[in-house]
Amino acid sequence: MDGLVLIACTVLFILLVVIPVMSILAYRRSNAARDELSRLRQRVDLLEQQLSRRALSEAPVAQEAVSPVDSPEVIVPEVISPEVSVPEPQAEPEPRPVTPEPIPVNVWARGTPAAVISARDSVPVPEREGPAPVSQSGGMVTSLVRWFMQGNPLAKLGIILLFLGLAFLFRYSVERSLFPLELRLVVAALGAMALLFLGWRLRHKQPVFALILQGGATGALYLTVFGAFRLWQMLPMSLSFALLLLICAASVGLAVLQRALSLAMLASLGGYAAPLLLSSGGGSHVTLFSFYLLLSVGILAISVWQHWRELNLLGMFFTFGVGSLWGIADYRPQYYLSCQLFLIANLLIFGVLSVALSLRAQKKGQRIVDGVLLFAPPLVGFGMQYAITYHLTYGPALSALGYGAFYMLLAWGALKRFPGAGKPLVLAALALGGAFTTLAIPLALSARWTAMAWALEGLGVLWLGVMQGQHRMSYSGTGLLVLALGSALWAMTDGTTALSVMVIFAVLSASWLVAARLWRRLPAPGSLVLLAGGITFWLVALWGASDWMFNKGIPAGVLGLLALSVWGWRYMARRLHWRALHYAVWLLWPVMLAVLLWQLTIEQQLLGAGWQNLAWCAALPSAYLLLYRERRVPARLAQGLHISLLWMVLLAAGTELFWFVDALPWGMDAWRSGLMMAAGGIVVLLINAGIHRGVWPLRVWPEWYGSLGLLPVAFPLIVLLVLANVQDGRVIHMLYLPLVNPLEEGAAFALLAVWSWWRFCHLRFPPAAQRAAPLVLAGLSFWWLNGLLLRALANYGQVDWDSESLWHSRLIQTSFALFWMLGALVVMLLATRRGTRQGWFCGAALLGVVIVKLMLVDSAGGGGLARAIAFIGVAVLVLIVGYFSPLPPKEAKAFSEEEKS
Structure with missing residues (x-):
């Protein structure tokens, strides 16, 4: 009983709501079109x-002599209809380009005055309205949405909803066994036939609604026949397919006959959706x-007379989509x-076949290949082909090879059939054939062989493209080279041996070069990228x-090779x-730098590396x-x-010397x-001597070798002079001699080297650095x-070094x-003799330090001979300074300027 109530409510809803709403919408659309036509006629x-x-x-x-600057005044009569207005020429904006209406012969006859012609140009003429042409471009979803929004979208939506509602109602009645099965099928078939007859009768009065x-009627017939065959086995297979073929x-x-895309779309949609709506999850x-x-063949048959891209996309989507699921x-x-x-x-x-019929349906002179139909199937x-053949030995590889051969034959046939106009199809088929043939290689071989095969194939395709001036072919060949690199990297992650790495990347390097x-x-500009890749692969x-x-010793071997x-x-x-x-x-x-750093940091050996040093015997020369x-x-x-090579040699020698003295x-x-x-001082002195004598390679860039090239030596020497001065200078089992022990002799070399380096490059320093360097x-x-002095006093005065x-x-x-104090005296006297105020002030500052030291340090421990001697000696030296240099001298530059004034 509940089922009958539900069916009655559904029928009442369709009669009282769906049909009136659709009728009102159709009536309003008809009135709107009639009013628009009336307004256009009035205008x-x-x-x-x-x-x-x-x-x-x-x-x-117009017949009088009128100045070309002046234009005749045009009187525009007042428009009666409020919806049609003609603006004045003076205030009229730039009109957009429009298609003019046909002009009567008596108005635009030969001899028409110029004023009339100017008036004709100033009056805007409405465009012709008509159906927009259906574009052949765009994706599948865009095409389907565009088809749905054209014409009468509400009617299309209504018929789809009605179809779904009837399908669910039909299924509900089956599950509840409300009516005999035969009666339900007969009623569904008769209702669909009546709907089809009504649509045929209304094809002239309401063409969109009729279609x-x-x-919808066609889809309902599909549904009825398929349900009778599949669900209840009331029809044999032969009769079912005969009826479906008839529908x-x-x-x-x-x-x-009606050139109706909407009819074809809805009929096909109903046919494709019928098994999905009625399927119970089983069956063959x-x-x-x-x-x-059978539905796809029907779509293909439609394309023979009328090619509709949206219909082909719909069939392809359902066929491959449902098949994949x-x-x-x-x-x-x-x-x-x-x-x-x-x-x-x-x-x-x-x-x-759909692509061929698409080319056949195009206008003469146009050969636009539908990319979606050509490439998507x-x-x-092939994704489905791989799924059904992956369990077979070389199944996917042979399938890809078969696909490639098929599209190669298709390209050959298109070239013979359409030698000139079929060029886009030939190129597309060649691209597919080459792609599938290329894909057969990794499916049949390992990643190592695939990389080498793709590299050689890509090089061949690139060569053909360059020789024939086909840039797209050249780009395809380059893409294969990139794919070969990807396959090689994949092979590297699979435990590749050293020999395989050498062979793979040698082939890649030669191909890329x-x-x-x-x-x-x-x-x-792609040559530099390929060149860099080829060089990099050669290193690998x-x-x-x-x-x-x-x-072992791989970096050294790389360096030698x-x-x-x-x-x-x-x-x-x-x-x-x-x-x-x-x-x-x-x-x-x-x-060289990378190998050197590897040996110095990781292996921590250079001269003791054994045969690996043979690499340096080849690299340095x-x-x-x-x-x-x-x-x-x-x-x-x-x-x-030049400078980097010198620095690498200095780094190697300095590190080896550090390891030696550290031991x-x-x-x-x-x-x-x-x-x-x-050692650092000798290096600086030798390089300076070589620069002065013009020894190669120092004579090539002498200013760079003498300044920047020696900076890595001069700076550590300064640091060593500062830090090593706190050592006691004693050597075990050796007598300390102030001027002939290793520490003092090394310091003498270092001081001489720093002074020599500064003399060579001081002119390249900024002015402030030039003034500060002598003080440093x-x-x-x-x-x-x-x-x-401290080391000598400590050793001979028997003072502990703490x-x-x-x-x-x-x-x-x-x-x-x-x-x-003696140092301050010497500095101040030299400053007075040379006329340098800066030196005099430095000596005075040192003198002040000595006096402060006497007050705070030497007097802190009370009396004693040492303190008296210190005070007396300092006093004598101060008197000597006061006699020879009582005041800071004037600068020589300032003195000369005063004389000039």
Whole structure:
């Protein structure tokens, strides 16, 4: 009883709500179209009257001599209708381009006055309204939405909802067994036939509404026949397919006769949705796909007379979409043959025949290939093909090869059938064929062989593209080279051996280098990227070769092999006149630095590395020989190469020296500091001597070698002079001698080297640094002389070398006071003699420090001979200073200016 009440409510809702609403909407749309047509007619009549009046009123004026600047006044009559107005010419904005209406012959006849013509140009003419042409571009979703929004979208929505409601109502009645099954099927069929008949009768009065009714009726017939066959087995398979074929043929005929896309779309939508709405989750897939194949054939038959892109997209979407969903859930290997046949059939229908009919339906001179129909079926279809063949040996690879061969044959056939106009289809088919053939390689081979095969194939495609001037083909070949790199990286993650790494990346490097050479003929800037990739892959290949040959010491092996490789690059660059490749030889420098840092930090050995040092025997001579032979290197690059090579040599020698002195036994601190300072000083002195004598390579950039090149040595020497001065200078089992022990001799070399370095490069310093540098050097020398005096007093005065003992020693305090006072005296006298106020003030400052020291330090411990001697000595020295230099001298520059004034 509840079921009958529900059915009655549904019928009442359709009769009282759905049908009245649809009728009101149709009536309002008809009235709106009729009112719009009436307004357009009134406007056309008004414009014709205006033009006639202007022609009559301004004809005499046009025959007089009128200035070209003045324009005749146009009187615009008042418009009766409020919806139609003609603006005055003076205030009229720029009219947009419109298509003028046909003009009567008596108005625009030959001899029409110029005033009339100007009036005609100033009057806006309405555009013709008409249906917008359906664009052939856009995606699947865009096309379907555009189709739905054109015409009568509310009617389309209503018929779809009505179809769904009836389907659910039908299913509800089946589940509740409200009516006999035969009666339900007969009523559904009769209702669909009545709906179809009504739509056919209304095809002239309400064409859009009539087409929607016909589409809904066609879908209902599909639903009825399929339900009778699938759910209740009331019809045999042969009769069911015959009826479905009849319905499909009838829908095709109706759609083609009326040129109705909406009918075809709705009929196809109902047919595709019928098995989905009535399916109970079981049944044979052969039945489902045979039914879908029948619908696809119907769509293809429609395309013979009338090609509708949206219809083909709808069929492709349902066919491949439902097939994919079924395959994910229910596919079994025993279904292979049937699924393979259905897949081939749909691929031919949507990917080949639909594209061919699309080209056939286009206007003469147009050959626009539908990209969605051409590319979507094979790509989606190959995904299904892979799913049904992955369990077979080489199944996916053979499938990809078959796809590639098929599209190659398709390209050949299109080229023979349409030698000129079919070029887009030929190129697209060639691209698909090449892509699937390329895809067969990784499906059949491992990632290692795939990388090499793709690299060689990409190089061949790129070469053909460059030779034939086909830029797209060249880009495709380059894309294959990139894919080859991806396959190689994938192979690296799979435990690849060193030999495989060497072979793979050697092939990649050669392919990318040749490709970089070919890209020099193309307008796009891609040669440098390919060249950089080829050089990088060669380094990886050298790494694999070193690992394969040596098993350890891989960085040194890479360096040695690279030192030999750069000469091959140099030869090819000179032979091919390839300047970019010539710059690759300087890659030896960063590799040398990387290997050097590896040996110094990770292995912590350089001279003790054994056979690995043979790499340096090849790398260093190669580097210096390249610097000697290459004379056309840019200045900045040449300077960087020279200085960086010097720095690497200094880094290696300095680290080796540090390891050597660090290994000295206890009690050899003086030797440690002295050797390092002496070595640094000797290096600076030797380089300065080589610069003055013009020794190569120092004579190439002498100012850079003497200043910036020695900076890594000069700065550590200054640090060592500051820090090593706090050492006692004693060497175990050796007598301390103030001037001939290792610490003092090393400091002498260091001070001499710093002074020599400053003399060479002081002119390149800023003015402030030039003024401060002599003070720094003087202060450094004074600091070291204090250390020398302290060590001598401590050793010969038997004072322990600790801060407390040294501080409380009267001998040391008095000696320092006298030494500082003597230093202040010498500085002030020299300043007075040379006329430098700055030096005099420095000496005075030191004198003040000595006096403060006497007051606070020397007098703190009470009386004593040492204190008296300190005070007397300082007093005598102060008197001497006061006699020779009582006041700061005037600057020499200031004195000369006063004389000039």
